[in-house]
Amino acid sequence: MSQKISGVKGMNDLLPGDIETWQHVEKLARDMFGRFGYGEIRTPMVEDTALFVRSVGEETDIVGKEMYTFEDKGGRSLSLRPEGTAPSARAYIEHSILNQEPVTRWFYIGPMFRYERMKTGRYRQFFQIGAEAYGAKEPAQDAEIMDMVAQFLSALGLKDVTLNLNSLGDEACRPAYHAKLVEYLQAHRAEVCAECQARMDRNPLRVLDCKNEKCQAIAAAGPNVLDFLCEPCRAHFGDLQRKLTALGIPFVVNSRLVRGLDYYTRTVFEFVAAHPALGTASTVGGGGRYDTMMKGLGGPDVPAVGFAMGLDRLVLLLKETGQAFGAPVDLFVAVADEGSHDAGLALASRLRREGLHVAFDTRGGSLKSQMKRADKTGARFTLVLGEAERSSGKANLKPMAGGDPIPVALDAVAQALRALPSAS
RNA sequence: GCGGCCAUAGCUCAACUGGUUAGAGCGCCGGACUGUGACUCCGGAGGUUACCGGUUCGAUCCCGGUUGGCCGCCCCA
Incomplete structure (x- = not known):
């Protein structure tokens, strides 16, 4: 009798009985995103490691400790993609899309990989549905993409999802805020948790969303990003909020929302569902604007805004509704x-x-x-x-x-x- | 990466806190009913008690390790 073989930890099989729900979500996404003018792309699941290091950021958790990185036989360092925005950007640059279209809208559905400790709603192979809009720096683009997510979630029948919104400023104003924040945090170094002490040197923004109560209190009393926004950023953020209101999309401004990826500029947002089925994995989708990433990857100077949703988590929520999907036998x-x-x-x-x-x-x-x-x-x-x-x-x-x-x-x-x- | 809980049939769980052949419900298969399902009754298959080692006359139970699952921290999708 040979040894029983089992699947890789944190990577699940989807079988009939479950798959119908997944197909339903995917079909709804394709319909909805198509309605908004987004075209589907499929990029490889493996990329040059440098792509993620340069876009997501070396000091982020994703790149720092969660990537599946390996060498191929030619000695190249490759990584299983931990997210979809960077590969999309790479494809956009590689195919010189800007020379063909001033504004391009793409979406993708596929597996992502992060080496993490598993729990409800968190897996080593998980699936994201994401979209990216390239070429429009206007707040209307931010609003439209959030409208698309909101309409999609509502079409799925998911309720009690809150949109959190923030602006992180841009190259003009973020450095000043950054400096002020570091200065403030240094003054309170002894009061924050050990983790945050390390964070303030590497990535001070991350201190803002530390769950530790003491750190939260200190962060809350410190400088607020929104007070440091330069005039263009302030106008952009204000206009975005007016547009969301006009579209009837409720949101909450959360000035401590920073997100764990380095490429964001100005707008960041998260859709959060407070449902026990998700445990602490309550973020159902998130994203933001990244106006400088393309340039940083050696591409054209193109503004962009995008988001990604966790398909696994959407399915968990949908299962709670007890709905049945799949074609009936005639x-x-x-x-x-x-x-x-x-x-x-x-x-x-x-x-x-x-x-x-x-x-x-x-x-x-x-x-x-x-x-x-x-x-x-x-x-x-x-x-x-x-x-x-x-x-x-x-x-x-x-x-x-x-x-x-x-x-x-x-x-x-x-x-x-x-x-x-x-x-x- | 750190801390805690857990692992018995395909699934959900028992087994009098070390003692004969490890049970039940659901599910699966068959029969009662040889041209009509789902309800009822009867029967059957299905377990190296996750794996490896230790203590013991004897281990599902106690101890150690491994693997896997769950929860919190961290972080996100």
């Missing part, structure tokens, strides 16, 4: 005797060619066991095919939910089924 073809089995297979084949969702027990077996199987598949109707039906060319459609059998001609089953109300 008809189960059962056979009354061995001699009719070939005819049953042929009938099922023909009806499938005609577009119906048909189930058939290829193993044959007793009629009773076939009926059980029919019940199990959730088929709306069952048709029993035997010698009598084959010679007369007529059969009955038995409604599995109960009710009288409906007589049909064997060569008109599809038409008959389509004429029946599809509601169960």
Whole structure:
């Protein structure tokens, strides 16, 4: 007996029964994003490690300790993508998209990888649905993309999701805030947690969203990013809030929202769902504006704004609603005797060619066991095919939910089924 | 990366705190009902008690390690 082999920790299989929910979310996303003019892209799951180091930032947790990095046989350092914005930007630059279109809108759906300790809503391979809008620096673009997320979440039927909003300023004003913050934090160095002491040297903004109560109090009493915004940033942020209000999208300004990636400028936002099913993984989606990242990657000077949502978490929330997804079986073809089995297979084949969702027990077996199987598949109707039906060319459609059998001609089953109300 | 809890049938859980052959419900398969499911009754299959080692006359139970899962910190999706 050989050793049983198991999947990689933190990476899950999705099987029928679960997959329908995922497909539903993905379909809704494709529909919704398409409606907003976003085109789907698919980039490789592996990229040059330098791409993430230069965009996401060397001092971030993602790059610093969560990346799956390895060397290929040519000695290149490659990484499994931990997020989707950088690969999209790379593709945008590589294909010189700016020379073709002033404004480009893309979305992607796919797996991301981060080496982390697992828990509810957090996996080493997880799935994101994300979108990026390149070429528009106007607040309207920020508002539109948040509108898209809001409409998508609402189409999914998810409620109690709060939009948190903040502005981190730009190259003109962030340095001043940064300096002031460091100065303030240094003065309180002894009072914050050990973690924050390290953070204030590497990435002081991160102190702002420390969950430690003491650190929170100190951060709250310190300099506020919003007070340091330069005039253009202030105007941009104000305009964005007016537009969101005009669109009827509720939001909360949270001046301590910073997010853990270095590439953001001005707008950052997070959609947070306070549902017990998510545990502490309450952020369902987040994003922001990154007007300088393209240049930093050696590309054109193009402003951009984007976001990503956690598909795993959306599915967790959807499951809580108890909804069922997946296509119902229209008809189960059962056979009354061995001699009719070939005819049953042929009938099922023909009806499938005609577009119906048909189930058939290829193993044959007793009629009773076939009926059980029919019940199990959730088929709306069952048709029993035997010698009598084959010679007369007529059969009955038995409604599995109960009710009288409906007589049909064997060569008109599809038409008959389509004429029946599809509601169960 | 740090701290805590856990691991028994496909699933959810028992097993009188070390003692015969590890049980139940659900699920699966079959029968009662040889052309009609879901309800009922009966039967069947399914376990190296996660893995490795230790203590003991004897370990699902106690100890150590490994792997995996869950929770908090951290961080995010």
